[in-house]
Amino acid sequence: MRNLYDVLGVPRDADQARIRKEFKVLARKFHPDLNKDDAQAAERFKEVSAAYEVLGDDQRRADYDEFGEASLRTGFDRARARQYRSMGGGFPGFGGGGGGGVGLDELFGSLFAQQGRSRPRGPGRGSDIEAELHVSIPDLVQGTAQVVDVRRPAACGSCGGRGGTSRKTCGGCRGSGRMSLGGGMALPCNQCGGDGVVFEQECIACGTTGRTMKSERLKIRVPPGTNDGQTIRLRGKGGVGQRGGPAGDLRLTLRLRAHPRLRRKGDQLEMDVPITIAEAVAGGRIEVPTPDGGSVKLKVPPGSGGGRRLRLRGKGLPTGKDTRGDLMLVLRPMAPEGDDPELLRLAQALDAFYEEDPRAGMEL
Ligand SMILES: [Zn+2]
Ligand SMILES: [Zn+2]
Known part of the structure; x- marks a missing residue:
């Protein structure tokens, strides 16, 4: 990733008027309306807009000057970053004094621990679903089979569980999945989460999660002698798994229904x-x-x-x-x-x- 000041072609100490002026010139030059079917111009336009989003905002610019690219990550916390640095950590970039020798994993583990951006990469097991099953006392003693409708996350019908249509190389990292911080250090790309690819078109029905709620009719067998409060587990009848992972379980807790006698x-x-x-x-x-x-x-x-x-x-x-x-x-x-x-x-x-x-x- 290029230095944002270089992207706009302004010196580090440029004032807001100068930054704004340069941005307008470049934005006009690379605007998609004036550069139809020019992928390179479109990419430049994105880059220029992103740079101006930061440098045109005094607070974000100050963070960028102080912490470099680390400040651009979603979930960046200025106070925690300062604390980290005061403990001897360094930030690649400018003004931060270069890498301080503390592992970068540690840095981002603590600085970005609370953001939901880093997605799990491998197959993920679906969630367990908990519900109650009401049975009568004779049902409990004799055993019974009940038909219940269960709403559970299933693969999205619009996208087949993929989350969107075919994937294309991520523009943010050009497919590498990594954002270089210089000095041989890198972070997972914040646009693709490290996948290196993004959806050509995101599925609106499921918001790229690949899952939607569906109702399913299940026959539940309660064996004779099951006790009140006991749980019946139906393997694979919970939420659908992610990226080909196994589905979760449905856990039904038995509850006694009132009986007249x-x-x-x-x-x-x-x-x-x-x-x-x-x-x-x-x-x-x-x-x-x-x-x-x-x-x-x-x-x-x-x-x-x-x-x-x-x-x-x-x-x-x-x-x-x-x-x-x-x-x-x-x-x-x-x-x-x-x-x-x-x-x-x-x-x-x-x-x-x-x-x-x-x-x-x-x-x-
Ligand atoms: Zn990317
Ligand atoms: Zn979908």
């Missing part, structure tokens, strides 16, 4: 079981469905009128690979409803059998 209490599962008044008083044999898709027959003990809890071992939620917690049955005696005179008579007759006021001793 089943509740989770830690590892234990609770299920409400309605019983009749007669079953509650006299006891009986009943059959209830279980979350694993089966059913169990069990005995309601006599005297369950106040409700009762029965434990079914190993019929609850998975607690490990082959282990399951308990299912607690909560018996709920249900009185019949209606205004049939016979029902009212029987109900009132039942009241005579309470040994004491059911609300006796009720204190809050």
Whole structure:
């Protein structure tokens, strides 16, 4: 890269009026409108404009005078550059005193650490996508397959994931990918990021990233015995990779959906079981469905009128690979409803059998 003062043909101490005047002369001379199909003139016009952008601005010119080409990099930080120099670092260019012997990688590693300009060069793995999958308790115990629509980054359809149309040699570095700083030192080109090539035409649809968001319908298999909060990983169903890299993964965290009759209490599962008044008083044999898709027959003990809890071992939620917690049955005696005179008579007759006021001793 040529010295910007030489590009405009002005001395180092030229004032703004002089710089502006020289720029106007050169800009007119190389203007694309007056030099149709002249690639060399177009290149010169770009060079002259870029030089004036810096030298025509007092602050940018001061930075250039102080730090040379390093100040032209995107993300240049004057304060950090001064700090670096005060620690003994040198800047190739003018006024900086030449290379100070500190590794240039170190210099740019620290000066430009925060800019997003330096792109990863090799293939990059796509991003992982995290989402939640809501399943019912029976789904969790029995296993299920669910169809979900997932929005994820996919290769851009407009450019086929390439980011633009065919590439041409970068004008900024003439294809070398490097910006020389003199003295055998160089930086990655700030126009092509070091690739040496730029797109002939950049893809607008994806902004040269080569990726756009797409919706995909996926069938998710939840194996039986998977636990609430557990993650299911679908390899390669995350974001598309860069430059031919592998796609990321889709990570689905299982969440329990509320159930009208089943509740989770830690590892234990609770299920409400309605019983009749007669079953509650006299006891009986009943059959209830279980979350694993089966059913169990069990005995309601006599005297369950106040409700009762029965434990079914190993019929609850998975607690490990082959282990399951308990299912607690909560018996709920249900009185019949209606205004049939016979029902009212029987109900009132039942009241005579309470040994004491059911609300006796009720204190809050
Ligand atoms: Zn370049
Ligand atoms: Zn595109």
